[in-house]
Amino acid sequence: MDKPVKSTTAKKEYSFAAIGDFHYARRKHYPKNLPGECKVIIYQWVVKHVLKPMLSEIKTSCPDFIVQTGDFIEGMIKDQGKAREQLKEALGLLSLVKVPVYISIGGHDKHTIPRKACNDVMLPFLSQQLNRNVKNYYFSFDYKGDKFIFLDTHRLKKILLKPSGLKKN
Numbered sequence: 001m002d003k004p005v006k007s008t009t010a011k012k013e014y015s016f017a018a019i020g021d022f023h024y025a026r027r028k029h030y031p032k033n034l035p036g037e038c039k040v041i042i043y044q045w046v047v048k049h050v051l052k053p054m055l056s057e058i059k060t061s062c063p064d065f066i067v068q069t070g071d072f073i074e075g076m077i078k079d080q081g082k083a084r085e086q087l088k089e090a091l092g093l094l095s096l097v098k099v100p101v102y103i104s105i106g107g108h109d110k111h112t113i114p115r116k117a118c119n120d121v122m123l124p125f126l127s128q129q130l131n132r133n134v135k136n137y138y139f140s141f142d143y144k145g146d147k148f149i150f151l152d153t154h155r156l157k158k159i160l161l162k163p164s165g166l167k168k169n
Helices: 037-061 082-096 107-111 115-130 153-161
Strands: 016-021 065-066 101-103 139-143 146-150
Touching: 016 037, 037 082, 082 101, 082 115, 101 115, 101 146, 115 139
Parallel strands: 016 065, 065 101
Antiparallel strands: 139 146
8 A cells, every 4th residue: 555645734644545436246136137247247256356355455554534436336226125235235345444434426326226225325324424414425524624525426417417507697
């Protein structure tokens, strides 16, 4: 692992791990004869041989928290129950590091599974991590004098693409 970058504004030193795009997937979440099954098999291999050892190394380095930058599940699931199960398993894996985890929502997390399943699992998880009620996927938190801001660019793109979103002054 690289040496931590030191903040010029923080009141005390701290470290965090930034990870992203690990596309958590397990074959059991998908129907038989799935188009794109090869991707699921590859991501399942990545979870076992890359993600789990990486999280073990992160745990050993004792960061103050983890920032997950999106696409933490592969998604592509239409069934609410299986989507919830995939999300909970992925969050459970991240939670093994035993530090707070702050997740920025990605396209696979939000748009390739039923929205209700995503909201039912992700928003309570983020609320727990932030110790406040989270209703959206954009949020911020302060840590030792620094501010961390998470944006939901998928929502922003949707607003900007609406005819009413690009008003001229």
